[in-house]
Amino acid sequence: MIETLFLAGADIFRLNFSHGSQEQKQELLTMIREVEEKYSHPIAVLGDLQGPKLRVGEFSNPNGEVLEKGQIFRLDLDEAQGDNTRVMLPHPEIIEASLIDHVLLVDDGKVKLTVVGKGDKYLDCRVDVPGKISNRKGVNTPDSVLDISPLTPKDRSDLEYMIGIGVDWIALSFVQQPSDIEEIHELIDGHLKEDAFRPAVMAKIEKPSCFYDDNLEKIVELCDGIMVARGDLGVECAPEDVPLLQKQIIDTCRKQGKPVVVATQMLESMIESPTPTRAEASDVATAIYDGADAIMLSAESAAGKFPEESVAMQQRIINRVESDLHYRAYLNQLTKNDGVTPTDAVTIAARQIAQTVNAKGIVSFTLQGSTALRASQERPTVPILAITPFKETARQLAMSWGVYPELPRSGSFGFSSDDDDLTTVDNPTVSAADGDFDIVLKNACRAALRKGLVNDPNDLLVVTAGIPFGTPGAANIIRLLPAAGPSCWDGVCRVDE
Known part of the structure; x- marks a missing residue:
């Protein structure tokens, strides 16, 4: 099934650590890597931490x-079994953080309680939305910031395991504030072996506190990517607010050049049906029009009856939106134009040159992905071929809009002049002052031909790089060249080529 979903259009696979054993996740990862090797195509693996479960x-x-509207119901720390008047709430952090008039939501909001009184060990609540409460139902606290770590003991064990097996992205649940991102970074640092590649951190935005003051901007700045987790976000925020918050999150990520994923109930009906509702198709399209880098399926592909059809449907919607002239107009309205750095200037110029001369692609040499991410942030009209010597970088870039990662076969930027493939030499440092750089460009053009970005030797490519290679995020050069190579124009190459 992994191969089938990949061929249908999936670029990233999520391992949900809320379910199943660690060993099962290892088996899935092995299957994903086998598909990756078979097709020589980088595939990202996202490990999703469960986070605290408040019940x-x-x-x-x-x-x-069954609770009646208007009755008073107590939540307390008493371990005795509950009845129609009270039940245990085994989370003193909730009692401590809750104030009068704060709202508590039970069972995904089916029952709404408002705090009308409190003591050191209890909350007295008025039932505003009546309904049935049964054993171990979840509790959401939209008005409170809890003094609780987003990482439970289980999460800490799973995090260490994820790092050990080599996932590319780690998604953090229950993010309330920027310090939560700092906490997971510290834990990752403690588990990383020397010279090991660092997994990227994705913050799941699902709590209203993420929007307090400048929390969202700081969270986006501290992490490597964002997930719009519309499940819990839709419970803790009003339904009519979720589309606006989704746009706000995507816009913030776009301004900071961080990839953003929109998730939850994208094609929910396809769990049981081979086709989506029209509203679901519109929802997927809206996320793409908003500027999302990726859209994620959950139960549709994990437990639904039509996983392949669900992935293929999302791919069809993506293709249709991206062919719409209005889509390009929307993206152009969102183009960053303030706070420009020298690297920003290079990538902005690359986009403008590609559009002006009708180039077929932008080639970006990148070590840790920052140059390719900046090119992606510009949302050019052409694909971005990101050439990196690190398979981990290539996999992480699978999350980014418009980026096609390419790995040199021997893991370096230096290329052999007598090989049509992107083969490497021992020294990854290449100087613009010698002939090596032209060799690099020539073989990069061949990579673009192999990827199908160009079809004719006279097709143009825009190349960005940082010279000398080896300095992360320091794009300082642009080259415009035909697909035949740096010395070939109008079908004529220099004799020394």
């Missing part, structure tokens, strides 16, 4: 209790 205790009635 009520158990009731003496195994069927639970």
Whole structure:
């Protein structure tokens, strides 16, 4: 099934550590890497941490209790089984953080409680939206910032395991504030072996506190990517607010050049149906028009009856939107134009040159992905071929808009002049002052031909790089050249070529 979903259009596979064993995740990762090797195409693996699960205790009635509108219901620390008047809430952090008039939501918002009184060990709540509460139902706290780590003991174990097996991205749940991102970075640093490649961190935005003050900007700045986790976000925020928050998150990520994924209920009906509703198709298209880098399927592909059809449908919607002239107009409106750095200037110029001369692609040499990410941020009209010596960078770039990662076969930027492939030499440092750089460009053009970015030797490519190679994020050179190579124009090459 992994291969089938890949061929249908999947670039990233999510390993949900909320379910199954660590060993099962290792088996899935092995299958993904086998598909990656078979097709010589980088595939990203996202390890998704479960995060804290806040739940009520158990009731003496195994069927639970029905709460009536207006009644007072107590949540407390008493371990006794609950009844129609009270139940245990085994989370003192919630009691401590809750204030009068704060809202608590039970069972994904099916029951709404408002705090009307509190003590050191209890909350008295008015039932505003009545309904049934049963054993171990979840509790959401939209009005409170809890003094609780986003990483449970299980998460810490899973995090160490993810690093050990080599996932490319790690998604952090229950992010409330920027310090949560700092915490996971510290844990990753503690588990990384010397010279090991660092997994990218993705923050899942699902709590209203992420939008307090400048929290969102700081969270985006501290992490490598963002997931718009519309499941919990849609519980803790009003439904009518979620589309606006989605646009705000995407816009913030776009301004900072960080990839953003829109997730949850994208094609929910395809769990049971071979086709989506029209509203779902519009929802997927809206996320793309908003500027999302990726859209994610959950139950549709993990447990649904039509996983291949779901992936193929998303790919069809993506292709259709990207062919729409209005889509390009929307993207151009979002182009960054302030706070420009020298590297920004190079990538902005690359986009403008590609559009002016009708180039077929932008080739970006990148070590850790920052140059390719900056090119992606510009949303050029042509594909971005990101050439990197590191398979980990190539995999992480699979998350980014418009980027096609390419690996030199021997893991370096220096290329052999007598090989049509992107083969390497021992020294990755290449100087613009010698002939080596033209060799690099020539073989990069061949890579573009192999990838299908160009079809004719006279097709033009725009190349960005940092010279000398080896300095991350320091793009300082642009070259415009035909696909035949740096010395070939109008079908004529120099004799020394």
